[in-house]
Amino acid sequence: MNGRLREIFGRVKPLAIGAACGMAFLVALPLTGVLDSSAVPGSNALVDWYRQTSARQSIALRSALTAVPDLADPAMVARGAGHYELVCANCHGSPEAAPARFAEDLSPEPPRLAAWRPDARLFQTVKYGIRHTAMPGWPTALRDDEIWAMVAFLRLLPTMDAPTYADLAYAGAEPGSCASCHGSDGQGRDGAFPRLDIQSPQYLADALNAFRDGSRQSGTMMAAARQLTDGEIAELATYFGRGVELPMGGSELGERIATLGLTERDVPACLSCHGDKGRPGYPKLDGQPVDYLVTQLELFQKHGDERGGRFAKVMAKAVEDKLEEGPHRLEPEELRAVAEYFGD
Known part of the structure; x- marks a missing residue:
């Protein structure tokens, strides 16, 4: 038995020594100064390849278990397009225009997004960004809904022509302006953006x-x-x-939640704060896109007052899943019913 153990150890020992030497080399390599830290494009193709390969493999691994929602909603695509034009097009270009001149001086140069990429990998990239590049992460960790909207747009971008892109990104308004998403009259656009x-x-x-x-x-x-x-x-x-002023209406359940609340779960009536006779300064809900209202309620449920904004604490107390005082949950069908009562 001892001989067998010595045989196994004899085989494993060289591998362990080799692995230890390899780790030591990787740790010591940056200390040698051999790796070129220059930001001049093309200054060190080997370092660029190493970092880009590492990033691709990291994204592939971390996106493997990401569940992809339904991305076919045109409203999601429109929301992603508006943000892309405002923030992303200068570096990556668009079907309408090449990247801005400064993007050519970035190292590595931002890729043109002209080829299909797996949806989950797009999500991972947009949410977390890529270290050692100009690609930042999403500004907040709480808005996966916005990131999926960007993915819904990016998955169609490779096949998009310039007129289609222009219509999605700003619909005849000044690119990047408030009107490009919310309309020149503030009535939103195609049910994709709030009024x-x-x-x-x-x-x-x-x-x-x-x-x-x-x-x-x-x-x-x-x-x-x-x-x-x-x-x-x-x-x-x-x-x-x-x-x-806009009319409201919907199902009996939605009207009950809006006008009376759910007293058995301590959910207050929405109109006690949001109606014309509600509290000063609170947002009006009538006429907003239904899916927008559902998303906002879901954010309050999931993140509570971390969602932020002047009324976050009040809304968190009204709809958050669990509070110290007890549950204040609105079920999914109740969320949609009350959204449909107010929404357009």
Whole structure:
């Protein structure tokens, strides 16, 4: 028996020594200064290959168990297109235009997204970014819904022509402007974006300030609002915030939750805060896209007041799954019913 153990050890020992030497080499390599840290494009093809291969394999491994939702919703594609035009097109280019000149000086140079990539890998890349490149992670870890919208767009980008891209990304408005997503009249676009014209100027100003300072979580809106000055926020809020009145209606269940709440679960009536007779400064919900309202309620349930914004604590207490005082859960069918009562 001892002889057998010595035989096994004799075979394993060289492998262990080799592995240890290999690890020592990898640890010591950066200390030698051999690896070129130059950011000049093409300065060290071997280092670029090493890092890019490492990144691809890391993304493939970490995306292997990612569950991909249904990405066929045109509204998701439109939301992804608007953000791509605002943030991504300068580096990666678009069917309309080549990347900006500065992108040619980045090392590694951002790839043109002209080939299909697995959806789960796109999600991993967009959410977490890639170290040692100019590719950042998504600005907030709480908005996977926004990241999947970007994936829904990116999976179609390789086959997209310039007119289709332009229609999705800004629909005739100034590219990257508020109107490119929310419409020049603030009525949203194709049910993909929330309406602004139903809100008051004060609510819109508060929301833009919250997105700008990061206290309200949205990778899309944080990127847009951080470019705005105080004066521009005031102008936009005044222009879009018209307080338009719209009718509401829907199922009996939705109306009951909106008008009476669910007292057995301590869910307050939505209209006690959001209606015309509700609390000053609260957002109006009538006319918003149904899926937008469902998503916002789901975010409050999942993340509570971490979602951010002026009313996060109130909404978390109303709909969050579990609180110290007891459950305050709205079931999925209840979320959709109340969204359909208010929504367009």
